[in-house]
Amino acid sequence: MYSLKTAPKKEPLRPETLSGQFYYLQNFHQVLDSVEALYEDILPPSSREFIEHFRHLPLDAQALLIRLHSRKGPIIREDKLSYPEIGDVAEAIRLLADVRWLQVNPPVTEDYLLATLTKAEISAGFGVPQHGLSRPAMLATLHVTPAEIYATFATRFLLLTCHEYLQPLLDAFFGSRDQDLSAFIVSELGHIRYPDYPLERRSRRFHSTGDLQEYADLEDTYSRYREWRADPEAPLEDLLELVPLIPAIARNRPWRYRCDRLINRIGRACERAGEVERALELYAMSELPPARERRVRLFAATHDWYSAYTLCLQMQEAPADYSERHFARFFMPRILKQLGLPAASRRPAPRIQRLEGGKPEDRPELRAMQALGTDNGDWHYVENWLFNAWLGLWFWDVIYSDAPGAFTHPFQIAPHDLYEPGFRQRREKLIRQRLAMLEEGSLSERQQVLLETWQAHEGKANPFVGWYEGGAALLEKAHAHIPARHIRVIAERWLSDLRNHRSGFPDLIQWRHDGGYELVEVKGPGDQLRPNQTAWLQFFGEEGIPARVVYVA
């Protein structure tokens, strides 16, 4: 792989000697150092080799590789490179090509090459008219081979081929694919301020080379699924090819959720294409709702009432979440009827208040506020913001406390395991303390805690607190009007499933003159309660928390 001529120099590049214009290379070296420190023994051998050889490349070659990696690609034209800080780009290209991390004029199909050419260039190069034609229309009439393109244009076409070595390093560093090297810049420029959390004793999110491989396979398959979705012409067969690529189900792995979500989405696509058997197979692999609901519906649609009954019964007795509980409750009577079994009596429909008033062009929530009037107190349109902000502040220190595998790099908005099962269990002691604090001390002391937390962290990126103007005042009101017991039981339910229980709160809240409060969910015509809203409303009813639904005509 490495010829003598390009054999590594003895001394690796020392990133601390880099000047500011190589900021992006400094950042990448930080990634390498961090990943080596945390995951040295489980990195794939090819990635370890990559690191070793990368460190020994000359500065220009290192810099060019990272510059190219930050481009969209996949094909990049040499004549479009303008990097004054890199002295000899041609030499850097030669070095990268020598170690096979880069291909010059690679054997790819012509569409990748054409994507780098402008309409004017294509027109001039191949004599096709460009005026009045959209790009797709122009390309439709054009038939050229890659060889012809290479012969026609003077520039070289570059393709990075080190993705398979580089990606595991970035996966290991970020722990997910939703961030890239731009996180360094965005943070440095102050566009995003991250919360403070402990990084001194980092613990691993990946525990073996297999873990890293499995996660990479999942994400690669996921992006192929997204490509399939984006193309309306793509045949179902292309999608079905992905199914065997989905990693063997990794129970208790952090990426189980993403895995099951991908399975559910492919299953849904199969349903739309009429591939019921395929869909059933896929859903059977997934534990994530609505997999079981879809199976019950498909059994029902094919009149397999016995299978529908068996599965629906399992859902009823051990619902994975509110949506399964909700579905089993309303769908079971239908199945029982088909089987000739007696159905339990229907629950009475909740009483709904109908309101009229407000300007018809306004949003239903605003119309309801006007119609409800302010005789008993002011209304505020807070929806999910209020309780998430309140609880997000109260549990701020818990969320950003040390926990196994929670924090691995400096650009995290939340702990990696925020929405994973076991989030509470891993922080049980602290959570109990914070819950107990809710009903200890004086009202003003607790209010002080909230306000100080707001002031200390205002503006920092986080999953729950939106730092809106006037938000702190609303939270003070909430603290004064909502009894501590109400907050505590809401907190318990919120903590039990942060992903699902962070939404579904009622639209409006009223601070009543009598010191109390009331929650109101507004429904306009054509809108109905969603399962997560029903779940909270039912919970509020059980706990004696004042909440109702109003319908705006």
Add this chain to the structure above:
DNA sequence: CTATTAACTG
């Protein structure tokens, strides 16, 4: 020719 969009940058 102008408005919109995508890519790129720090």
Add this chain to the structure above:
DNA sequence: TTCACACAATCTC
């Protein structure tokens, strides 16, 4: 990419 929502089309009861 992700929601939360409004609304339309289609089918079933």
Add this chain to the structure above:
DNA sequence: GATTGTGTGTCTCAGTTAATAGGG
């Protein structure tokens, strides 16, 4: 009424540049 799918607004870090679409 139930179900499913679609579109919309919101939110993406902010600012510059080049390419494209589309109208006159």
